[in-house]
Amino acid sequence: YGPVAGTDYRDNQLRFSLLCQAALEAPRILSLNNNPYFSGPYGEDVVFVCNDWHTGPLSCYLKSNYQSHGIYRDAKVAFSAELNNATAFCIHNISYQGRFAFSDYPELNLPERFKSSFDFIDG
Numbered sequence: 712y713g714p715v716a717g718t719d720y721r722d723n724q725l726r727f728s729l730l731c732q733a734a735l736e737a738p739r740i741l742s743l744n745n746n747p748y749f750s751g752p753y754g755e756d757v758v759f760v761c762n763d764w765h766t767g768p769l770s771c772y773l774k775s776n777y778q779s780h781g782i783y784r785d786a787k788v789a790f791s792a793e794l795n796n797a798t799a800f801c802i803h804n805i806s807y808q809g810r811f812a813f814s815d816y817p818e819l820n821l822p823e824r825f826k827s828s829f830d831f832i833d834g
Contacts, residue, residue, distance in 0.1 A: 719810065721811075727768070728820065731768045734759065734766065738752060739753075755783045758786070771819075771821050775822050775825070816829060
């Protein structure tokens with residue numbers, strides 16, 4: 712998370728952006744040969760389960776970089792208790808809230824329309 716408990720590394724937005732993007736690619740390319748009933752990539756019929764802010768941007772990448780191009784059309788991502796239509800998003804460690812300068816938003820490589828989703832006002 713960071714160099715000291717409760718603080719973030721200055722480039723965490725980039726680190727966790729890459730984590731989210733890798734998580735979206737993994738089911739499409741990883742060969743899963745250790746199962747006697749299945750081998751090869753999972754494909755696109757998946758559910759993404761996310762914890763804390765670190766994987767929160769995954770749903771934005773899913774919508775902008777995949778579903779808008781017809782990929783992962785049926786993938787699910789749900790927020791909190793909503794499991795009806797998306798990524799399961801759980802917050803279990805409130806100390807790490809993913810705060811970074813709004814000017815760093817372009818590092819996430821997401822469309823401008825998602826920018827307001829990352830706006831956070833404390834207090």
